Amino acid sequence: MPELPLLLEILLKIGMVVSPLLLAVAYATYAERKVIGYIQVRIGPNRVGPRGWLQPIADAVKLLTKEIILPRQANRYLFLLAPVLALVPALAVWAVIPFSDGWVIADINAALLYVLALSSLGVYGIILAGWASNSKYALLGAMRSAAQMVSYEIAMGFALVGVLMAAGSLHLGQIVSAQQGGIWHWYWLPLLPLFVVYFIAGVAETNRAPFDVPEGESEIVAGFHVEYSGMAFALFFLAEYANMILIAALTALLFLGGWLSPFEGLLPEAAFALPVIGWLLGPGIHWLLLKTAFFLFVFFWLRATFPRYRYDQLMRLGWKVLIPVTLVWIVVIGLAIGFNLGPWFS
């Protein structure tokens, strides 16, 4: 087959994205425990390896050697399919995420639409897990979770529409380059309400605190994954963290200029021409990673700070606050574009 080298190249690229991603997921769990530990004035994991650095490895090995328990009345195929269905979309979205100018596996025009479509599939893993377990807590958690994800997805979609209107493209690389021109041109400023809505909806979509009602341990033990153990449970964990990193990366790409440097236009041209410092100051993957890490930290920070929402409050926030805000802002952007309102929409 003539395409063989091409296929190998694609596989290599995928490996270059997936393996760091899985490593990042493992260390995100460590970072989370450390961050929350320090916020609560304790040190977090510190036994396995120096300063607890090997903790995620130990967790992985432990989960790997634990029994995968199949509940008695469970539908066994769907029970095992559910965690896979949760993980696949969480990973596959990364195919269209650019890491720097042109550093992307699949350079498609409809990238943002693809992201939205795949994140809408995440709900399958959860409802199937809940139903296949044939356990009351699992089904309750799954229904709550599905209704919640579905509600926040609308707010999220509307927020994305705002970004599209401003950038005029679904292509993630073009959305980033449309934000060129320094920190004041990044979309966090002209689209501030959408930026806030998008991040809140992202936290809710990933079922993270303070929106973790689906697994609220004080009321429905662990929600949709009560019956899961060992590697099957680990897959849900992986999917949740991969989604968290994705939301953080997307927020950075869509609203904080992605890989663009915040010093653009602030420093004299000569500064960017310096050998190493110039590269660090200029645009590049390091800025995207830094911004992503910041939003990930916010995820952990939120979990350590806020108590859990009540279910009716959560639905009210999604439907009665976030959706109207996004609708109003879409109209505002539409008018701003119609009147060529500068400096952003001219």
Place this chain on the structure above:
Amino acid sequence: MTLELAVFYGFAAVLVLASLLMITVRNPVHAALSLVAAFFAAAVLWVLLEAEFLGIVLVLVYVGAVMVLFLFVVMTLDLNVSQLREGFVRYLPIGGLVALVMGAGMIWVLTRETVFERTTPLRAGADYNNTLAIGQVLYTEYVYPFEIAAVILLVAVIAAITLTLDPRRRRTSKSIDPAEAVKVRAKDRIKMVDLRQK
């Protein structure tokens, strides 16, 4: 391009198989999931025809939204299989008739040569943007169908609410309304009865 053909036949087979499974499997949840697989395979075929917007929207709307509702319903309803089978015999004549008409229609469409002439896919350039192409005509040239779609969606919302929400019984949960609770006075709850009489 041989790879393209291979992908086409692969997903076309998945589509046919999933559709057959959907109407033959006993368990309604399995049927719904087969339909999901069928939609997904259809989306891949659409993308192969360079209709990337439609393909992805098929996943977004049908798989991501419509099938979630189906699963909600199918998962929590206790369907009585024997009752369903009774219905099968009863509706067989009408169902057979509908199947016959649809089958005849399909054969009629497929045997006309013009169909294949018209459906030869156009190969667009590398910078072809399906979404942009739709956007440029949908809101200007086809503005009436577009607005009619809005009205249909409005009707759908109103119909759904009218069918599901019972106006006589607003509060369906047993939760306590704190505003009502604090207004309670002792005389609403305790009735003093004098037992000394009689």
Place this chain on the structure above:
Amino acid sequence: MLEQYLPILIFLGVALVVGVLPLVLGGVLGPQRPDAAKSAPYECGFEAFEDARMRFDVRFYLVAIVFIVFDLEIAFLFPWAVALGDLGWFGLASMGVFLAVLVVGFIYEWRRGALEWA
């Protein structure tokens, strides 16, 4: 255009492998010693009574239906936002009417209490 979708198809395959492999490994490396208490559905230590697949509040279905409508609305907004530069005031106005009609539906929902979860 299609060559850009090939990596996505392969990525989906890789993701599937990454999803299935841990399950297989877990099944091989972990023990398999089920017993009655272990494989019983969790119900805080009680014996599970009645079937877990119960009927739900109708609001869950309503939320799913309303979600479909809004999802379609988003699907209509996407090409509009992309083509906005070429559409001019007419395009803005046609989407304005579209959104106005759907906001009527949203207000109706709100007033009828379809968004109440208390």
